[in-house]
Amino acid sequence: MDATSLYCEQDGWIGVMAVIDCCTREIVGIDVARRGRAVEAQRALESACLKRFGLIYPNGESRPVLRSDNGKVFTSKSFTGSCKQYGLTQEFITPYTPQQNGLIERFFRSLKEECIWMTNFKTFAQAREAIETWVEFYNTERPHQALGYKSPAKYGAQFGELVA
Numbered sequence: 001m002d003a004t005s006l007y008c009e010q011d012g013w014i015g016v017m018a019v020i021d022c023c024t025r026e027i028v029g030i031d032v033a034r035r036g037r038a039v040e041a042q043r044a045l046e047s048a049c050l051k052r053f054g055l056i057y058p059n060g061e062s063r064p065v066l067r068s069d070n071g072k073v074f075t076s077k078s079f080t081g082s083c084k085q086y087g088l089t090q091e092f093i094t095p096y097t098p099q100q101n102g103l104i105e106r107f108f109r110s111l112k113e114e115c116i117w118m119t120n121f122k123t124f125a126q127a128r129e130a131i132e133t134w135v136e137f138y139n140t141e142r143p144h145q146a147l148g149y150k151s152p153a154k155y156g157a158q159f160g161e162l163v164a
Contacts (some may be wrong), residue, residue, distance in 0.1 A: 001029075001045065001068045002104040003036050006116050011124040013053040016111075017041045017073075017133060019048035019066075020104045024159075026139050026152035027107065028052050032128040045079075049086055067091045067101055110138070 001019045008014055014091045015036025019029035028049025033040040045066070049055065053064075066088045069072040074092070093100035115134040121127040140153045147155040 001041070001066055001074070002101060002108065003041065003073060004072065004108045004112070005036055006127060008124055008127050013058050014124055014127060015040055017044035018104060018107060019044050020107055021052065021152070021156075022103055022154045023048070023105075023163070024156035025103060025144055025147060026156055026162045027135050030135055032131050034124055036073065038073050038076040041073045041079055042082045045082065045086065063087055063089045065089045065091050067093065069093050069098070069101060070095055
């Protein structure tokens, strides 16, 4: 999981929180909001749990691992409390080593190069719609070299059962 921000001409800075499945590279949770606080990260995380496990509180013997950097949002009491409540194990990368969270960093680079930097967004609504549309394209159509030139959805479909 990670976060980024972008500037909209009329509405100022907005935050984007995303959760990636490290196996399929599918974006399983995203929240585009006017701010980038713990509550927005929690919404993205809830969305990811619902999409991946069908419920907010995954159950089973192994606890899913959520990797993030050491940012204020991900180390806040509110967010860490939510992770515990959802049954997730938090894993933090070493400070100043974004390569340890390379999949989500690469996703944000692609998002910026192929969507955000291509448009001068005037409003939050315009940016949110464009990002959500692009993420749907990313998950269902965009081929990934590391996945044998399949989209995350096509690659994940070969497993039958949901993977985390």
